[in-house]
Amino acid sequence: PGAIRLADYAPPDWLVPEVSLDFRLSAGSTRVTSRLVVRRNGNHDRPLVLDGQNLKTSFAMLDGEPIDVVPVGERLEIAIVGDAAIVEFEVEISPALNTRLMGLYESEGRLVTQCEAEGFRAITWFPDRPDVLSVYTVRIEGDAALYPVLLSNGDRGAVETGLAGGRHAVTWTDPWPKPCYLFALVAGDLSALRDGFTTMSGRQVELAIWTSAADVPRCAHAMAALKASMAWDEAIYGREYDLGAFNIVAVNDFNAGAMENKGLNIFNSKYILADPETATDSDFDGVAGVVAHEYFHNWTGNRVTCRDWFQLSLKEGLTVFRDQQFSADQGSAAVRRIEDVRGLRAVQFPEDAGPLAHSIRPDHYVEIANFYTATIYNKGAEVIRMLHTLVGAAGFRAGTDLYFERHDGQAVTCEDWVAAMEAATGSDLGQFRRWYEQAGTPRVAVHERREAGKVIVELVQSQSPTPGQAVKLPVHMPFRMALIGRDSGRRIGEERVVEMREAVTRVEFDAVDEPVLLSLNRGFSAPVIIEAEASRTELAFLAGHDDDPSARWEAMQRLALSVLATDDDPAALVSAVAATLMDGTAGKLDAAFVGEAMLLPTESFIGDQAAMVDVEGIHRRREAARLAIATGLEAEWWAALRTYSGSGTALTPAAKGARRLANVALAYLVGAGSAEALAAARIQYETAATMTDRMGALSALVGTDTPERDACLADFHARFAGNNDVIDKWFTVQALSGRPDTLARVEALARHPDFSITNPNRLRSLVGAFAANQRWFHAADGAGYRLLGDQLLAVDRINPQSAARLAVPLGRWRRFDAARGALMRAQLERVTATPRVSRDVLEMASRALV
Numbered sequence: 001p002g003a004i005r006l007a008d009y010a011p012p013d014w015l016v017p018e019v020s021l022d023f024r025l026s027a028g029s030t031r032v033t034s035r036l037v038v039r040r041n042g043n044h045d046r047p048l049v050l051d052g053q054n055l056k057t058s059f060a061m062l063d064g065e066p067i068d069v070v071p072v073g074e075r076l077e078i079a080i081v082g083d084a085a086i087v088e089f090e091v092e093i094s095p096a097l098n099t100r101l102m103g104l105y106e107s108e109g110r111l112v113t114q115c116e117a118e119g120f121r122a123i124t125w126f127p128d129r130p131d132v133l134s135v136y137t138v139r140i141e142g143d144a145a146l147y148p149v150l151l152s153n154g155d156r157g158a159v160e161t162g163l164a165g166g167r168h169a170v171t172w173t174d175p176w177p178k179p180c181y182l183f184a185l186v187a188g189d190l191s192a193l194r195d196g197f198t199t200m201s202g203r204q205v206e207l208a209i210w211t212s213a214a215d216v217p218r219c220a221h222a223m224a225a226l227k228a229s230m231a232w233d234e235a236i237y238g239r240e241y242d243l244g245a246f247n248i249v250a251v252n253d254f255n256a257g258a259m260e261n262k263g264l265n266i267f268n269s270k271y272i273l274a275d276p277e278t279a280t281d282s283d284f285d286g287v288a289g290v291v292a293h294e295y296f297h298n299w300t301g302n303r304v305t306c307r308d309w310f311q312l313s314l315k316e317g318l319t320v321f322r323d324q325q326f327s328a329d330q331g332s333a334a335v336r337r338i339e340d341v342r343g344l345r346a347v348q349f350p351e352d353a354g355p356l357a358h359s360i361r362p363d364h365y366v367e368i369a370n371f372y373t374a375t376i377y378n379k380g381a382e383v384i385r386m387l388h389t390l391v392g393a394a395g396f397r398a399g400t401d402l403y404f405e406r407h408d409g410q411a412v413t414c415e416d417w418v419a420a421m422e423a424a425t426g427s428d429l430g431q432f433r434r435w436y437e438q439a440g441t442p443r444v445a446v447h448e449r450r451e452a453g454k455v456i457v458e459l460v461q462s463q464s465p466t467p468g469q470a471v472k473l474p475v476h477m478p479f480r481m482a483l484i485g486r487d488s489g490r491r492i493g494e495e496r497v498v499e500m501r502e503a504v505t506r507v508e509f510d511a512v513d514e515p516v517l518l519s520l521n522r523g524f525s526a527p528v529i530i531e532a533e534a535s536r537t538e539l540a541f542l543a544g545h546d547d548d549p550s551a552r553w554e555a556m557q558r559l560a561l562s563v564l565a566t567d568d569d570p571a572a573l574v575s576a577v578a579a580t581l582m583d584g585t586a587g588k589l590d591a592a593f594v595g596e597a598m599l600l601p602t603e604s605f606i607g608d609q610a611a612m613v614d615v616e617g618i619h620r621r622r623e624a625a626r627l628a629i630a631t632g633l634e635a636e637w638w639a640a641l642r643t644y645s646g647s648g649t650a651l652t653p654a655a656k657g658a659r660r661l662a663n664v665a666l667a668y669l670v671g672a673g674s675a676e677a678l679a680a681a682r683i684q685y686e687t688a689a690t691m692t693d694r695m696g697a698l699s700a701l702v703g704t705d706t707p708e709r710d711a712c713l714a715d716f717h718a719r720f721a722g723n724n725d726v727i728d729k730w731f732t733v734q735a736l737s738g739r740p741d742t743l744a745r746v747e748a749l750a751r752h753p754d755f756s757i758t759n760p761n762r763l764r765s766l767v768g769a770f771a772a773n774q775r776w777f778h779a780a781d782g783a784g785y786r787l788l789g790d791q792l793l794a795v796d797r798i799n800p801q802s803a804a805r806l807a808v809p810l811g812r813w814r815r816f817d818a819a820r821g822a823l824m825r826a827q828l829e830r831v832t833a834t835p836r837v838s839r840d841v842l843e844m845a846s847r848a849l850v
């Protein structure tokens with residue numbers, strides 16, 4: 001399929017300042033009448049071009065006169081003589097048959113829309129591009145019993161009751177011009193948790209979170225997060241909410257996490273519904289983070305939107321950065337930063353190192369849905385974070401103020417963003433712009449020497465070629481570093497923020513009169529891979545003394561990686577773990593940090609460090625190290641379990657940290673294999689007050705071959721039958737198991753009555769999770785790859801976006817031995833050779849094969 005290129009961008013020939021839509025709803029056949037006020041944009045004689053997909057057009061009119069329309073593929077051209085016109089259509093669509101979950105679709109009897117990126121064209125004829133902004137009036141009419149609640153963007157207007165056939169209607173108007181990807185409609189039998197918020201200028205906003213009546217109490221955490229986000233955006237960015245109502249709807253069938261439609265956010269229920277019984281601490285954090293993210297889009301995405309989809313990171317990178325800042329402010333900032341870095345390195349670094357690498361502003365794509373990636377989102381956020389570090393908090397605020405002042409109501413580019421930052425702060429961001437163009441993760445090699453009482457450090461940056469980008473130029477980045485006394489364990493002098501620009505940057509620390517160790521890339525100030533020599537003793541020392549939490553955690557990770565790369569005795573790692581655990585028990589470190597630092601790097605992350613992934617060797621060495629840590633510190637783990645368990649259901653950072661550390665302790669104890677540990681896990685499972693503790697026990701048991709495991713798995717399924725988000729956990733925990741029968745179990749689970757490929761969450765919970773199980777997905781006979789290929793092709797007929805995501809793990813074929821590589825390629829080739837495979841999947845599989 002043909003690529004769309006940034007270089008071919010041209011402004012829209014016709015603008016649509018006003019749109020009126022009238023929906024006559026029914027699941028089988030919805031009639032959509034549209035009235036578009038169109039205006040010629042510039043001096044040309046080109047026709048109005050509209051997009052449409054699977055639309056049955058019953059009539060079209062131009063300035064009140066019927067016209068014949070003949071679509072060519074998914075495009076329609078209408079020749080217009082004057083400079084303005086009214087274009088009207090009536091189309092018929094079928095939400096019940098829409099399994100792609102784009103456009104208007106049915107989910108559990110409700111009707112819901114998803115329009116980003118290009119779903120509006122499946123609702124009616126329209127120039128479906130983000131640089132066409134319109135004011136919308138929307139009338140929704142439907143059966144009053146089936147669809148008692150009718151929602152759309154903006155503020156609610158006229159209500160019509162008692163219409164013929166038991167129908168009713170509501171009209172909504174949204175005064176803020178918006179691109180069609182932000183349009184939304186929801187209809188169904190919904191109940192709301194209601195609240196209110198008074199904005200900084202004293203306006204009242206009615207807040208409502210809509211779900212089934214039974215789930216209303218489970219929306220409280222999301223509501224609290226929404227109000228906290230509204231207050232935070234006012235305090236930190238001076239941004240106020242701009243409508244009288246803010247509605248959120250939770251749905252079970254959703255392709256992504258959530259959607260920021262103006263005034264009517266639609267969420268995957270996984271990111272709204274939470275109570276201690278059913279949601280883990282990390283689920284609670286996920287709810288707050290995603291609610292904040294979607295709310296923050298109101299300014300970064302909605303009031304100022306993207307000119308074209310190449311600029312996606314303009315809204316996504318910036319909004320992820322803002323939600324990360326918010327979450328850091330709400331809890332333990334250090335642990336949040338470590339979690340964000342762990343996520344970035346687990347997903348984005350491999351993406352940047354493989355065939356799917358692309359810059360945060362790509363210059364071509366085939367299917368835009370394939371570009372909602374960790375690079376656009378998470379590397380995009382790292383780029384914004386670097387800007388924040390370079391210009392400082394006050395400069396950054398001046399930059400965002402200017403950006404909003406210049407571009408409110410516009411569809412703009414990443415260049416407009418950087419230019420505003422530059423103008424507001426007077427900084428030169430010329431070279432910084434390379435981050436937007438270059439794909440791949442830079443490497444920074446660190447060389448250190450002593451010279452006449454000085455410590456001289458040379459930072460050498462380099463970058464390997466990525467597909468289609470052979471030459472890489474040095475990038476501008478802030479590199480935070482400090483010296484730690486090798487004897488005292490204290491920081492020597494001030495931390496430096498070194499601005500790296502050249503290939504080689506020389507840094508001098510004067511008058512250093514004691515031996516030192518380098519604390520590098522503190523706070524993970526630049527998203528790079530560090531190459532620095534350090535002995536295990538030095539790493540263990542930094543893991544015990546570095547005063548920057550990210551650098552301290554990183555020292556422990558590097559120590560673990562060094563030990564896990566060989567068959568050496570893991571004693572050095574065991575004592576570093578012991579020292580950190582003791583610092584926690586002595587109250588010198590908070591429990592959440594200790595829990596984080598105790599976690600060994602995952603098998604995939606260990607694999608990412610080597611040129612070729614040694615699947616069996618990594619698993620064997622990591623299991624051996626886990627056992628050594630478990631048995632070598634058994635008494636300490638029991639003490640930690642006693643100290644940290646029983647923290648109730650509170651969601652304070654201290655209680656969450658305690659639960660985390662207690663569950664790490666339990667996992668090690670179960671790994672050591674004593675009958676007492678199995679009994680403790682079983683008791684914790686049965687008496688848990690929180691899902692965190694219940695899942696902690698279940699995850700510890702799932703890798704064992706014990707009656708406790710089988711009993712707890714069976715109980716879990718029975719106890720939470722019907723709760724989708726929890727049953728997803730039941731699938732995932734089994735898919736991630738280290739047991740040798742995991743593949744057979746996953747095959748059986750794929751035939752389980754609760755499994756369904758039509759629900760994206762369920763598909764991800766089993767097949768997506770299994771593909772992250774390095775040991776068993778990469779079974780040498782290729783059975784894991786076949787399972788993925790089978791599922792991918794089956795899903796593609798139903799939901800191409802879901803299917804395309806499943807191709808990603810196969811794209812790592814170059815990193816494995818020849819036999820596995822060939823088996824992975826064989827699945828990708830099978831996919832590309834399948835007749836009528838979707839454009840989404842074809843693009844992903846073809847790129848993955850390169």
Ligand code: HT7
Pocket residue numbers: 114116117255256257258259260293294297316369372801
């Ligand atoms: N901006 C939203 C993106 C999104 C999406 C993209 C493709 C297909 C379905 C989708 N649902 C939502 C989500 C966000 O970043 O806030």
Ligand code: ZN
Pocket residue numbers: 293297315316319
């Ligand atoms: Zn977003």
